[in-house]
Amino acid sequence: MGVLSFSFFVFCMVEIAAAQPVTDPNEVMALNKMVDYWNLRAKLNFTTDPCTQNATWASENANPRITCHCNGNTCHVTNVKIYALDISGEIPKELFVLKELIDLNLGQNVLSGPIPAEIGQLSNMQYLSFGINNLTGPVPPELGNLTKLISLSFGSNNFHGPLPSELGTLTSLQQLYIDSSGVSGPFPVELSNLRSLQTLWASDNLFTGKLPEFFGTFTNLKTMRLQGTMLEGPIPSSYGALTKLEDLRIGDLSEEDSSLKFLDNLTSLSILSLRNCRVAGQLPEQLSAFPYLKLLDLSFNRLTGQIPISFQDFTSVQYLYLGSNNLSGELPPNIISLNLIALDVSFNPISGNLPQNFAKVGLSMNVIGTSINPNSLLDRKASGMLHCLLGNTKCTNKLPDTSFSIKCGGTTQVSASGVRFDDDSETLGAASMYTSSDYQWTVSNTGNFISNPNGPQYIAKTDSQITETLESELFKTARISPSSLRYYGLGLKNGKYSVELHFAEIQMDGSQSWTGLGKRLFDVYIQGERVLKDFNIQSEAGGSMRALVKTFEANVTNTIMDIHFFWAGRGTCCIPFQSTYGPLVSAIHVSQVSDGVGSSNRDKKHVGRLVGIAAGCVAGLVIASSIFYLWWTKDSPAHKRVQTDSPRKG
Numbered sequence: 001m002g003v004l005s006f007s008f009f010v011f012c013m014v015e016i017a018a019a020q021p022v023t024d025p026n027e028v029m030a031l032n033k034m035v036d037y038w039n040l041r042a043k044l045n046f047t048t049d050p051c052t053q054n055a056t057w058a059s060e061n062a063n064p065r066i067t068c069h070c071n072g073n074t075c076h077v078t079n080v081k082i083y084a085l086d087i088s089g090e091i092p093k094e095l096f097v098l099k100e101l102i103d104l105n106l107g108q109n110v111l112s113g114p115i116p117a118e119i120g121q122l123s124n125m126q127y128l129s130f131g132i133n134n135l136t137g138p139v140p141p142e143l144g145n146l147t148k149l150i151s152l153s154f155g156s157n158n159f160h161g162p163l164p165s166e167l168g169t170l171t172s173l174q175q176l177y178i179d180s181s182g183v184s185g186p187f188p189v190e191l192s193n194l195r196s197l198q199t200l201w202a203s204d205n206l207f208t209g210k211l212p213e214f215f216g217t218f219t220n221l222k223t224m225r226l227q228g229t230m231l232e233g234p235i236p237s238s239y240g241a242l243t244k245l246e247d248l249r250i251g252d253l254s255e256e257d258s259s260l261k262f263l264d265n266l267t268s269l270s271i272l273s274l275r276n277c278r279v280a281g282q283l284p285e286q287l288s289a290f291p292y293l294k295l296l297d298l299s300f301n302r303l304t305g306q307i308p309i310s311f312q313d314f315t316s317v318q319y320l321y322l323g324s325n326n327l328s329g330e331l332p333p334n335i336i337s338l339n340l341i342a343l344d345v346s347f348n349p350i351s352g353n354l355p356q357n358f359a360k361v362g363l364s365m366n367v368i369g370t371s372i373n374p375n376s377l378l379d380r381k382a383s384g385m386l387h388c389l390l391g392n393t394k395c396t397n398k399l400p401d402t403s404f405s406i407k408c409g410g411t412t413q414v415s416a417s418g419v420r421f422d423d424d425s426e427t428l429g430a431a432s433m434y435t436s437s438d439y440q441w442t443v444s445n446t447g448n449f450i451s452n453p454n455g456p457q458y459i460a461k462t463d464s465q466i467t468e469t470l471e472s473e474l475f476k477t478a479r480i481s482p483s484s485l486r487y488y489g490l491g492l493k494n495g496k497y498s499v500e501l502h503f504a505e506i507q508m509d510g511s512q513s514w515t516g517l518g519k520r521l522f523d524v525y526i527q528g529e530r531v532l533k534d535f536n537i538q539s540e541a542g543g544s545m546r547a548l549v550k551t552f553e554a555n556v557t558n559t560i561m562d563i564h565f566f567w568a569g570r571g572t573c574c575i576p577f578q579s580t581y582g583p584l585v586s587a588i589h590v591s592q593v594s595d596g597v598g599s600s601n602r603d604k605k606h607v608g609r610l611v612g613i614a615a616g617c618v619a620g621l622v623i624a625s626s627i628f629y630l631w632w633t634k635d636s637p638a639h640k641r642v643q644t645d646s647p648r649k650g
């Protein structure tokens with residue numbers, strides 16, 4: 001071949017190539033291997049070049065989606081999205097051939113094994129998501145090589161070990177989603193370089209040490225979630241500089257008390273939840289001037305003093321949770337502000353009358369465990385129950401019971417063994433209480449499933465058959481709660497009782513799909529004593545839709561049985577949908593097993609008196625289930641009060 005003809009040949013090739021740029025052949029090969037490995041051939045059938053313009057897999061809404069960048073006659077894959085398609089197996093090495101990747105989304109699949117160190121070679125990456133998978137191993141320090149990262153997500157996986165300090169090099173990072181990822185230990189101080197952060201989801205990890213002071217330098221933060229960790233308080237005053245915060249959720253802090261002083265300038269807040277954080281001191285008056293505040297949850301803390309009169313002036317607050325504190329005095333008479341949907345002041349030594357307008361349509365209010373005068377309550381039963389808990393006459397009129405049974409979230413059912421489980425199908429609101437028709441028991445619920453696509457729901461239902469039981473129907477409904485669900489047996493004979501708690505996971509599906517990767521964890525307290533911590537129904541029952549009955553022994557010494565299901569911030573938040581977490585219970589059966597305890601008191605027909613008092617939150621070890629039970633004998637004209645149970649540490 002002559003020089004001339006060779007040149008001509010080359011010229012032609014370039015012409016053709018320029019007309020139709022093609023994908024780097026190494027990348028085509030790698031893509032094809034991955035497509036076969038993940039069984040995606042039906043969706044990604046590369047009969048044309050993967051980087052062909054207008055290919056079906058390049059369209060905006062395609063999933064899987066592959067797009068490229070072409071420069072001259074060569075194209076490189078820049079975006080790969082394989083989202084919620086249940087691809088499984090390990091992350092294949094071929095992925096690291098795609099060196100020009102800018103955006104990789106492998107979220108909501110069932111990938112397993114580690115993230116290989118080669119991830120560090122993809123140094124053009126800006127958006128990287130492995131969120132909601134089944135990945136294990138350490139978080140690779142090589143991620144620190146991806147200095148162009150804007151968004152990094154590896155939440156809801158099973159990693160172990162600490163966050164690598166190398167993440168501190170990701171100074172462009174705006175979003176970091178690492179909730180429920182399995183990581184542990186302290187936050188490396190190097191993370192203080194992440195000054196661009198706007199979103200930090202870090203809940204439900206085994207973080208230790210103090211809540212980092214340096215988060216206070218992340219002045220671009222809009223969203224921070226840090227619930228259910230082992231972090232210690234106090235909330236540093238440096239957080240007062242985070243004035244762009246719109247959604248702040250810190251929870252479950254231990255050790256030192258926190259003050260609310262840092263909130264002064266955080267006026268952009270729309271959601272503020274500092275639940276179970278050992279927050280002490282008085283409620284700041286100026287919170288009422290926060291114009292966007294919709295949800296304020298300061299429950300399960302150590303707040304004291306009166307609820308400020310300024311709390312009448314909230315303009316946008318819909319959900320106000322102040323339960324289980326040590327707030328005293330009277331409620332501001334107009335605390336039911338314009339947009340209020342839920343008011344929880346339960347378990348506080350608050351006295352006086354109910355607020356005006358408490359019967360507002362659509363409002364739910366929980367005043368259980370307070371000394372508020374219940375006479376004005378329209379709901380005769382609720383009023384009766386409060387009277388009963390306050391030690392007035394209602395409970396004493398009936399003979400003491402020796403058992404009660406509740407079909408949580410469902411209608412009356414009689415079990416094969418003849419036990420009648422009472423109807424508990426009442427629709428509960430975001431701060432509610434409900435009492436059975438015969439004052440045998442009462443239920444109290446607080447909490448709001450923020451951003452649940454199914455709306456406010458406190459009952460779960462399934463049509464599926466429940467296995468490991470002959471009483472499948474008993475488990476097809478359940479009460480669920482985003483914060484605190486509490487049942488009281490009332491007017492019980494004193495003595496030793498057996499408490500049977502019936503559980504079956506009916507919301508999380510336990511399948512081999514990504515939807516089966518959810519973890520529900522909650523705590524259970526009986527008579528103020530923690531009997532279950534980080535309880536996971538699925539793992540104990542061996543899967544979803546399987547019945548599990550846990551039996552405990554407890555003593556009734558003051559006519560009341562207190563069974564408290566409490567969310568301590570643990571478990572996944574959002575599998576299979578947003579706001580899937582918190583306690584779930586299917587049925588409760590409580591019955592006396594002997595006359596042993598308290599039999600000497602039994603004939604005195606005393607009634608329980610419940611006065612709300614809360615104690616803080618030592619790493620979720622002590623929660624505010626501490627209630628003073630007082631009783632007195634009805635026969636005694638002097639109404640002699642005796643304190644029988646002091647707050648107990650669980």
Ligand SMILES: *[C@@H]1O[C@H](CO)[C@@H](O)[C@H](O)[C@H]1NC(C)=O
Nearest residue numbers: 040041042043044045046047
């Ligand atoms: C891929 O496309 C070819 C040609 O159009 C077709 O013969 C083959 O069946 C397709 N494969 C799959 C898995 O869809």
Ligand SMILES: *[C@@H]1O[C@H](CO)[C@@H](O)[C@H](O)[C@H]1NC(C)=O
Nearest residue numbers: 019020021051052053054055
């Ligand atoms: C891609 O589609 C657009 C609009 O539908 C069209 O204008 C363009 O010519 C197409 N390009 C190719 C290479 O087919």
Ligand SMILES: *[C@@H]1O[C@H](CO)[C@@H](O)[C@H](O)[C@H]1NC(C)=O
Nearest residue numbers: 117118119120121123142145
């Ligand atoms: C980090 O990225 C550079 C390119 O920017 C690359 O040469 C190097 O191998 C990468 N290091 C690791 C540990 O992946």
Ligand SMILES: *[C@@H]1O[C@H](CO)[C@@H](O)[C@H](O)[C@H]1NC(C)=O
Nearest residue numbers: 237240241261262263264265
């Ligand atoms: C709030 O801002 C004012 C004015 O900038 C400042 O003086 C004050 O210290 C800030 N308060 C807090 C708690 O950060």
Ligand SMILES: *[C@@H]1O[C@H](CO)[C@@H](O)[C@H](O)[C@H]1NC(C)=O
Nearest residue numbers: 302304305326328613614615
């Ligand atoms: C609650 O506050 C009162 C003062 O109003 C105080 O005497 C009491 O000790 C506090 N109780 C607890 C449990 O902190």
Ligand SMILES: *[C@@H]1O[C@H](CO)[C@@H](O)[C@H](O)[C@H]1NC(C)=O
Nearest residue numbers: 110112134511512513516517
């Ligand atoms: C996740 O991995 C574990 C083993 O590490 C396995 O037992 C489990 O079935 C996997 N889950 C899914 C949904 O694939």
Ligand SMILES: *[C@@H]1O[C@H](CO)[C@@H](O)[C@H](O)[C@H]1NC(C)=O
Nearest residue numbers: 496529553554555596597598
């Ligand atoms: C119930 O009381 C008996 C006798 O006082 C005691 O031995 C037992 O430990 C108590 N049980 C519980 C669960 O507190």
